[in-house]
Amino acid sequence: MNDTDSVAAYHEQELRIARDPRHPSHELPPAMPAEARILDIGCGAGQTLIASYPGRLSFGLDVDLGALRLGRGWTSSVAFACGRAEALPYRSADFDLVVARVSLPYTDITRSLHEIHRVLKPGGMVWMTLHPLGLRTRQVRWARWRSWLTFTYVLTNGLCLHVLQKQFSFFGRHESFQTEGGMRRALRRAGFHDVKIDRKRHFLFTARA
Numbered sequence: 315m316n317d318t319d320s321v322a323a324y325h326e327q328e329l330r331i332a333r334d335p336r337h338p339s340h341e342l343p344p345a346m347p348a349e350a351r352i353l354d355i356g357c358g359a360g361q362t363l364i365a366s367y368p369g370r371l372s373f374g375l376d377v378d379l380g381a382l383r384l385g386r387g388w389t390s391s392v393a394f395a396c397g398r399a400e401a402l403p404y405r406s407a408d409f410d411l412v413v414a415r416v417s418l419p420y421t422d423i424t425r426s427l428h429e430i431h432r433v434l435k436p437g438g439m440v441w442m443t444l445h446p447l448g449l450r451t452r453q454v455r456w457a458r459w460r461s462w463l464t465f466t467y468v469l470t471n472g473l474c475l476h477v478l479q480k481q482f483s484f485f486g487r488h489e490s491f492q493t494e495g496g497m498r499r500a501l502r503r504a505g506f507h508d509v510k511i512d513r514k515r516h517f518l519f520t521a522r523a
């Protein structure tokens with residue numbers, strides 16, 4: 315299987331999960347009024363938008379052109395754009411809801427949260443699922459030195475995020491684990507309020523701009 319095949323396989327699997335309410339990893343953003351403007355950051359091929367808001371215009375952004383190409387083949391309802399969470403190519407106060415399902419852990423979270431706050435209308439909601447330390451620990455393959463080297467980097471960056479609300483890039487890549495306390499502080503600093511956390515299935519945060 316080449317890289318393109320594995321990207322497609324991942325997003326196809328996530329679309330199946332998004333469409334199956336009984337799947338243990340199923341977690342979708344809330345229903346929204348028909349006129350609401352919705353943006354998904356790190357949308358992949360648009361699986362969350364396709365399953366949650368079918369047949370209506372929504373917006374999806376990702377850095378991965380392969381995933382966006384796949385999504386354009388699946389739907390014409392999502393306006394896909396290639397870009398980074400840390401520098402969103404949208405006007406200020408443009409959206410009612412910003413969704414980020416397991417994508418912010420791969421970004422500079424402090425910068426991404428400031429951008430999300432900027433593009434949300436006052437009172438708009440961010441809905442995001444994140445990576446707690448336990449999940450990241452379970453993913454390490456200790457026999458592979460690259461895996462534990464990455465884990466050491468993710469661990470260090472997660473601790474920096476928790477204490478300082480700062481992360482460091484490693485060959486252009488940002489990755490961290492997240493904590494409740496660190497995220498509450500980062501959200502407050504970005505201007506959010508009404509922070510709610512739900513750990514039933516995923517590590518889920520919502521907050522208001």
Ligand SMILES: C[S@@+](CC[C@H](N)C(=O)[O-])C[C@H]1O[C@@H](n2cnc3c(N)ncnc32)[C@H](O)[C@@H]1O
Binds near residue numbers: 400422
């Ligand atoms: C684990 S996948 C999640 C995809 C989708 N949200 C889902 O729930 O299935 C993470 C996604 O975040 C994207 N991503 C990583 N870094 C990003 C960044 N800085 N800005 C925007 N998207 C990013 C990746 O390309 C990938 O599609």
